[in-house]
Amino acid sequence: MTSPAVRCVVAYVGLFAVVSVAAAQSPDASRLFVPNVPDLTIKLHHTVGAEGSPEVESVVTLYFQGAKQRQEFVLVRGSFVGGSEQAPDATSTRGAPRPGAVVRCDEQKRYFFNHSLRLYASEALSDPSESFRRAMREDAAAAGARGSGEEDSVVTTDSIDTGERRPVGPFVARHIKTTRVREWRHRARYLRSVEERDGWYIDLPVDCYDWAARLTLWDTIPAVPSRRMVLRGNGRRGYAIEETTRQSDAPPYDTNAVPGVARTELVDVSTTPLDPSLFTVPPGYRQALPRWYGGFDMSKPDTMTNRLQSYWQVFVGWSCQQARAIAPMIC
Numbered sequence: 001m002t003s004p005a006v007r008c009v010v011a012y013v014g015l016f017a018v019v020s021v022a023a024a025q026s027p028d029a030s031r032l033f034v035p036n037v038p039d040l041t042i043k044l045h046h047t048v049g050a051e052g053s054p055e056v057e058s059v060v061t062l063y064f065q066g067a068k069q070r071q072e073f074v075l076v077r078g079s080f081v082g083g084s085e086q087a088p089d090a091t092s093t094r095g096a097p098r099p100g101a102v103v104r105c106d107e108q109k110r111y112f113f114n115h116s117l118r119l120y121a122s123e124a125l126s127d128p129s130e131s132f133r134r135a136m137r138e139d140a141a142a143a144g145a146r147g148s149g150e151e152d153s154v155v156t157t158d159s160i161d162t163g164e165r166r167p168v169g170p171f172v173a174r175h176i177k178t179t180r181v182r183e184w185r186h187r188a189r190y191l192r193s194v195e196e197r198d199g200w201y202i203d204l205p206v207d208c209y210d211w212a213a214r215l216t217l218w219d220t221i222p223a224v225p226s227r228r229m230v231l232r233g234n235g236r237r238g239y240a241i242e243e244t245t246r247q248s249d250a251p252p253y254d255t256n257a258v259p260g261v262a263r264t265e266l267v268d269v270s271t272t273p274l275d276p277s278l279f280t281v282p283p284g285y286r287q288a289l290p291r292w293y294g295g296f297d298m299s300k301p302d303t304m305t306n307r308l309q310s311y312w313q314v315f316v317g318w319s320c321q322q323a324r325a326i327a328p329m330i331c
Contacts, residue, residue, distance in 0.1 A: 032127045034105045035205040037064040039274045040169050042204070043267040044241065048078075051261050059267070062206065068279035069103040069206070102279050105208035111281060114288065114298045120281050121288040121296035125208060152226035153184030157219040159235025168241060169269045171202040176235040184227075199243030199264070201236075212238040241266045 042062045047054035056078030063070040102111040103125070111122045157180045164175035178197040183190055203212060215238070219231045245262040289300040289307065292314045300306045 032105065032108055032125055032208045033205070033210065034067045035208065036066050037069075037205065038170055039271060040064040041268070041270040041272065041274070042169070042241065043269075045265040045267050046263070048262045049260055054078075054261075054263075062204075063274055063278055064204075065274050065276065065279055067104065067106040067208075069105070069208075070100050070278050071103065071206075072100040102281075103207060104279070105205070108208070110207075112288075112296075112298065113282075113285070115282075117299065117301075118282070118285045119288040119298060119301055120285045121290075121298060152224075153182060154228045154230065155219075155222075156181045156183075156230040156232065159219075159231075159233040159237060161233075161235045166200070168200075168202050168266070169271055171204060173200040173202045173241060174236070174238070175200055176237050178233075178235060178237065194248040196246045196248055197243060199237070199240045200266075201238035201240055201243075204239040204241075206239050212236050240264050 040063070042064075044060045044062070045057075046060065047057045049055035054077070057076035058078075059074040059076065061072045061074075063072075100113065102113075103109075104111070105125075108125045108127075109122045110125055111120055113120050157178065159176055159178040162175040162177060166173050166175075176197075176199060178199075180195040180197075182193045182195075185191075201212070203210070205211075216231070216236075220229050222229050241264070243262075243264040247260065286301040289297040289302045289310060291297055292311060297306075297310070
């Protein structure tokens with residue numbers, strides 16, 4: 001069972017990673033773009049857990065060729081947290097690779113696969129620039145309504161560039177140390193949490209984003225109107241190839257919890273030319289069944305029979321829901 005410390009670190013890291021993805025300070029800078037990366041393979045090792053005894057461990061291999069990308073994951077221990085609903089096997093068997101996802105920046109699409117059933121599905125890449133704009137509008141409106149000096153929380157991010165550099169394939173990695181302090185009010189008292197990150201970052205456009213730009217937006221635009229964001233320092237981060245994240249204090253809601261550690265380590269970098277077939281839908285694969293309410297059923301092909309069965313199940317479920325409002329014992 002995952003400890004409270006690990007849940008805390010996973011929450012911080014997951015939220016940080018999902019929102020932080022592309023190097024300017026306006027929402028437009030975080031939009032999807034079409035990169036042109038020379039053939040490149042990068043393998044990373046991730047761990048999350050208490051110091052010296054990680055509870056979650058995985059290996060990620062990223063392939064790049066121009067505007068095309070492939071992402072493969074192997075679970076060593078624990079279970080994957082989050083991930084796309086489209087991906088089959090959200091929690092893979094330990095030691096077994098998850099089906100690789102192909103990202104086509106030129107098409108702004110992500111492809112998923114079920115290789116055992118020779119099925120695939122695709123979805124549009126999300127471009128959350130509008131979410132940042134909406135957050136800015138809501139924050140401005142809330143600030144005008146509440147007046148100054150009434151924030152429920154303040155998040156201060158201080159990133160320092162050490163000046164150290166090192167080559168990583170065609171990129172140059174920069175060493176950045178970041179401290180994030182969150183102070184907030186809870187039940188008439190103020191609480192404080194400190195997160196420290198020490199990492200090496202490159203301008204690798206994973207998922208077709210400029211990660212440095214997205215991190216800057218994440219550090220300056222509040223997720224809720226009552227939060228004030230403060231950004232300091234000269235550090236410009238990016239996609240982490242090596243990083244250690246620590247919570248320097250225990251979560252305030254659990255006095256028995258011990259702060260955990262999340263680590264990313266660079267395992268291998270290769271510029272060996274890649275086979276273009278890595279980035280395409282294999283021949284003979286059929287499209288997976290789209291669901292009525294969105295997403296795909298990666299266990300069934302998209303046939304007329306499967307569609308009719310799926311629609312019928314949705315209709316039966318909707319009918320039962322309406323019937324229960326009249327007679328709770330129905331269905």
